[in-house]
Amino acid sequence: MADRINIEQNADHVGGKFKWEREPSCCDRLKLAVDDDRFIFVSNFVDGAEGSNTFYMMPVDSEGYLVRSKGVVIEHCPWCGSKIDGRKRYPRK
Secondary structure (H helix, E strand, C coil), X not given: CCCCCCHHHCCCCCCCCCCEEECCCXXXXXXXXXXXXXXXXXXXXXXXXXXXXXXXXXXECCCCCECXXXXXXXXXXXXXXXXXXXXXXXXXX
């Protein structure tokens, strides 16, 4: 089994190479899964004016390759069960 997701197949998925305006605070594991592990991704879509970005997971096979091109949206942290609340920092216009 692969220990890394081979996500370079599709550059549309946004990993953790961005700054947080409001980083997820439910538990350390969620932020780590976005920033370092690239296991959970954060879309550019925001729910409401001051809402949270959409978080999602990508289904992969045993070798770490994508099984499908669209992710599975998650609203609660897979580790602690809290509702996810996080927002990426966007440049001001």
